[in-house]
Amino acid sequence: MASLPASVRPAVPGTDLSRPRRLWWLALLVVGWFNLLSALGGGLGLIVGNGMGMPMSWLVGTPFDSYVIPGFILLVVIGGTQALAVLGQHGRQPWYTGAAGVAGFGMIIWIYVEVALLPVYSFLHTLYFVSGTLQLIALLLCLGILPADRRVVAEPLE
Numbered sequence: 768m769a770s771l772p773a774s775v776r777p778a779v780p781g782t783d784l785s786r787p788r789r790l791w792w793l794a795l796l797v798v799g800w801f802n803l804l805s806a807l808g809g810g811l812g813l814i815v816g817n818g819m820g821m822p823m824s825w826l827v828g829t830p831f832d833s834y835v836i837p838g839f840i841l842l843v844v845i846g847g848t849q850a851l852a853v854l855g856q857h858g859r860q861p862w863y864t865g866a867a868g869v870a871g872f873g874m875i876i877w878i879y880v881e882v883a884l885l886p887v888y889s890f891l892h893t894l895y896f897v898s899g900t901l902q903l904i905a906l907l908l909c910l911g912i913l914p915a916d917r918r919v920v921a922e923p924l925e
Contacts, residue, residue, distance in 0.1 A: 810842025
């Protein structure tokens with residue numbers, strides 16, 4: 768059985784990465800930090816800032832009677848998974864790729880649920896949906912699962 772060429776083999780965390788993979792690794796880190804700081808700021812703002820100026824009427828028909836529980840979820844669950852992903856990546860832990868995947872999907876799910884529950888739509892929903900999606904795309908490119916160069920085609924397995 769033929770092995771895959773090095774250009775399409777998944778990068779093993781902590782090993783020497785090619786220049787394009789280093790750029791995707793950096794992109795993954797930057798998006799992770801952006802998502803982490805946004806989740807921390809948003810969560811604290813919802814809890815301490817009493818919904819950051821959002822009217823309580825937006826919560827009618829949702830399972831929440833205040834912004835405290837959504838803020839706690841944003842702070843602990845979304846912010847926590849982003850923190851694990853970023854800290855794991857900084858430490859080149861072998862599990863950082865899984866944490867980054869969970870964090871990216873978590874951001875997308877958070878925005879999807881928020882849009883489904885709230886009666887308004889904001890450009891921030893688009894921004895954070897895109898940031899979660901970019902986190903997943905950067906992860907796939909970093910791992911070499913999506914080839915960064917369209918000319919690279921995996922050799923057929925025998």
